[in-house]
Amino acid sequence: MTDTVICGTIGLDDIKTPFGIKKATLGGSVVYSAFASSFFKKPGIVSIAGKDLSKENLALLSRVDLAGLSFGKKTFRWQGVYEYNMNEAKTLKTELNSLAGFSPNLPPSYKNARFLLLANIDPEIQLKILKQVNPKALVLIDSMNFWIENKKEALKSVIKKADIVLFNDAEAREFFNTPNLIRAGRELLNLGPEYAIIKKGEHGALLFSYDRFFSAPGYPLEVLKDPTGAGDSFAGGLIGYLSCSDKINEAQIRKGIIYGSVIASFCTEGLGLENLIKIKLKDIKERYEVMRQIREF
Amino acid sequence: MTDTVICGTIGLDDIKTPFGIKKATLGGSVVYSAFASSFFKKPGIVSIAGKDLSKENLALLSRVDLAGLSFGKKTFRWQGVYEYNMNEAKTLKTELNSLAGFSPNLPPSYKNARFLLLANIDPEIQLKILKQVNPKALVLIDSMNFWIENKKEALKSVIKKADIVLFNDAEAREFFNTPNLIRAGRELLNLGPEYAIIKKGEHGALLFSYDRFFSAPGYPLEVLKDPTGAGDSFAGGLIGYLSCSDKINEAQIRKGIIYGSVIASFCTEGLGLENLIKIKLKDIKERYEVMRQIREF
Numbered sequence: 001m002t003d004t005v006i007c008g009t010i011g012l013d014d015i016k017t018p019f020g021i022k023k024a025t026l027g028g029s030v031v032y033s034a035f036a037s038s039f040f041k042k043p044g045i046v047s048i049a050g051k052d053l054s055k056e057n058l059a060l061l062s063r064v065d066l067a068g069l070s071f072g073k074k075t076f077r078w079q080g081v082y083e084y085n086m087n088e089a090k091t092l093k094t095e096l097n098s099l100a101g102f103s104p105n106l107p108p109s110y111k112n113a114r115f116l117l118l119a120n121i122d123p124e125i126q127l128k129i130l131k132q133v134n135p136k137a138l139v140l141i142d143s144m145n146f147w148i149e150n151k152k153e154a155l156k157s158v159i160k161k162a163d164i165v166l167f168n169d170a171e172a173r174e175f176f177n178t179p180n181l182i183r184a185g186r187e188l189l190n191l192g193p194e195y196a197i198i199k200k201g202e203h204g205a206l207l208f209s210y211d212r213f214f215s216a217p218g219y220p221l222e223v224l225k226d227p228t229g230a231g232d233s234f235a236g237g238l239i240g241y242l243s244c245s246d247k248i249n250e251a252q253i254r255k256g257i258i259y260g261s262v263i264a265s266f267c268t269e270g271l272g273l274e275n276l277i278k279i280k281l282k283d284i285k286e287r288y289e290v291m292r293q294i295r296e297f
Numbered sequence: 298m299t300d301t302v303i304c305g306t307i308g309l310d311d312i313k314t315p316f317g318i319k320k321a322t323l324g325g326s327v328v329y330s331a332f333a334s335s336f337f338k339k340p341g342i343v344s345i346a347g348k349d350l351s352k353e354n355l356a357l358l359s360r361v362d363l364a365g366l367s368f369g370k371k372t373f374r375w376q377g378v379y380e381y382n383m384n385e386a387k388t389l390k391t392e393l394n395s396l397a398g399f400s401p402n403l404p405p406s407y408k409n410a411r412f413l414l415l416a417n418i419d420p421e422i423q424l425k426i427l428k429q430v431n432p433k434a435l436v437l438i439d440s441m442n443f444w445i446e447n448k449k450e451a452l453k454s455v456i457k458k459a460d461i462v463l464f465n466d467a468e469a470r471e472f473f474n475t476p477n478l479i480r481a482g483r484e485l486l487n488l489g490p491e492y493a494i495i496k497k498g499e500h501g502a503l504l505f506s507y508d509r510f511f512s513a514p515g516y517p518l519e520v521l522k523d524p525t526g527a528g529d530s531f532a533g534g535l536i537g538y539l540s541c542s543d544k545i546n547e548a549q550i551r552k553g554i555i556y557g558s559v560i561a562s563f564c565t566e567g568l569g570l571e572n573l574i575k576i577k578l579k580d581i582k583e584r585y586e587v588m589r590q591i592r593e594f
Contacts, residue, residue: 085476179382181499182517202478203500204512215501215514215591220479254594294512295592297551 002044002065004243005110005137006034006236007129008119009099010049010069012057014079015272017086019225025272026057028076029119029142032229034064035276036236036263037117039284040244043236044068044110046129047121048102050075060277067107072098086224087201088170106132113137117239118162119232120144123154130161138248142166142235148175160192164253166235168199181206195253197238199231205257212250216257217295219265219287226271230264233276237263237284262287299341299362301540302407302434303331303533304426305416306396307346307366309354311376312569314383316522322569323354325373326416326439329526331361332573333533333560334414336581337541340533341365341407343426344418345399347372357574364404369395383521384498385467403429410434414536415459416529417441420451427458435545439463439532445472457489461550463532465496478503492550494535496528502554509547513554514592516562516584523568527561530573534560534581559584 008030015022030047037043045061046068053075061069074097080089104125112134118126118141126141133139141162147155148171159165165188167175172184181198185208188196196208200218207214237260238253245252262284266275305327312319327344334340343365350372358366371394377386401422409431415423415438423438430436438459444452445468456462462485464472469481478495482505485493493505497515504511534557535550542549559581563572 087476179384180519180521182519186519200500203497204514206517213517213591214594215517216594217501217512217514217592220503220510220512222477222479222483224477251594258594292594294510295514297511297513297548297555297589 002067002110002113004037004041004043004115004117004239005046005068005106005113005133006030006037006043006117006119006239007046007068007104007126008033008121008232009076010047010053011076011078012052013228013272014077015226015228016080017082017226017271018084020271022272026060027078027229027272029121029232031061031273032232032267032276033117033119033236033239035273036233036260036267037240037243038063039237039263039281040240043240044107044113046104046106046110048072048098050098060273067109068104070105072102074098080228082227086227089228104129104132115239115243116140117235118142118158119235120147123147123151123158126158127154130158138163138242140164140166140235140239142231143171145171145174156191159188162193164195164197165191165193166197166199166231168201168231169203172198195250197257199234201227201230205234205261207250207253207257209250214250214254214257216254216261217291219262219291220294221265221269224268227268228272230268233267234260234264236260258288258291259284262291299364299407299410301334301338301340301412301414301536302343302365302403302410302430303327303334303340303414303416303536304343304365304401304423305330305418305529306373307344307350308373308375309349310374310525310569312523312525313377314379314523314568315381317568319569323357324375324526324569326418326529328358328570329529329564329573330414330416330533330536332570333530333557333564334537334540335360336534336560336578337537340537341410343401343403343407345369345395347395357570364406365401367402369399371395377525379524383524386525401426401429412536412540413437414532415439415455416532420444420448420455423455424451427455435460435539437461437463437532437536439528440468442468442471453488456485459490461492461494462488462490463494463496463528465498465528466500469495492547494554496531498524498527502531502558504547504550504554506547511547511551511554513551513558514588516558516588517591518562518566521565524565525569527565530564531557531561533557555585555588556581559588
């Protein structure tokens, strides 16, 4: 039985940053999230790829359970470029390919999962997964600006059903039309979830709950090579840590956020997945300790 | 004898923010810094005002020692406006008035000060103060983008002589022509000071030293009415706290940064000086405890 299920996209990405270029490299929200989560427990993924996925890429995916993976003709393609300030990817091209018309089916072995991460994907697909999963599962949802701009009502429906909702800073500001992240976080809670998290990249992350607030530092990096997948890694690291916790409470979510931040920091130090493939849990734990030291006063 | 000396500008400011308007209100870097510092110990200021300063404004200044204050004809004037996102003031008008040609003279009672804050002012004036002060004084310097753009070499000379240098994020990026604040912080240390601090507004602050790094959270505010003087209050709060410490080390500077952040948070919740006039040390200590709680994991 698979305890942690992650739904999102699988893609072949063309990435260009000031530090290098990757062509048709394995990516997508479910891949980064599941890799990050796999440091704690092997997750299952729900997604669709294409028959063009190479043996090497399938071999990379062996660290996750593939019972929920289906195959269409061609894999989703994304082409993005990061400029000098590395803040946001400029999408040059998107080809939905097999993602178009994807209707997810949860395999029987996933139905009793206790942890569900709905990583970035069409919120209508996220809603379909929610109808199939164990209603007692802890649900985390992540999204992106594209869905705020194009399917805001469906996205709101997903948020209402989630326990923990994740946005990045730009998305939170856009969703609630405010420059103030503290207000955006409070408004996110008003939509229904018990916890709201705003990821701020180099500036760390904020956690909001009914009567508590947490501010996580960013891991200090002098070189940031490629932000692709950082937000997905953050979400995956968080659900991975929680899936190994005895109970889920605000204190555990704080720790999970630090693990997510640390894994995201490794992610951005390599192009595409290259760093997530290399690192070990030991490396993650070392940076977790650094995060303790840098916030003591 | 005055133990803490702060040099900077005194101004009459016209401030416009989405939350209100203040006309000809007492401001300037030395005023905000000295008010923030005065919660710990009465500081002395070195600055110049004009004979147009009202009795009410002089009464406000009674919380600081005025032995180093001289008077010209007219007080420095600044007119600024903050737009929707409140990130940066747009300067509409500056009239130097008595600040033009100001050559500071340290009164005898300030010569043995142990703490010197060179708040934002022409770096050539900062250098003149440095020549007059106790060479064993702990020197903090603050500046602004205008001097980076117009007197970078003089500013570098000041930084070389400082123990602690403060920049905000935009200034640090501009000074070293890098989007990466961690790199900018390291490069600041290379110029000579023992400590470098980068203030990041809502995102907190970073402290760099030879082998240590500290990331301070921002105090969570839903309403930010006026950022004027926030950076100055931060610097003043920091030196104020340090002036009451038994010894100066990295651990004490971390605490001082939290005090500075908290006082700056109060500052931004009011227009101009209005909040700094109202609050008490008890209010500051309460927020200091909140800062502890929000960064625990």
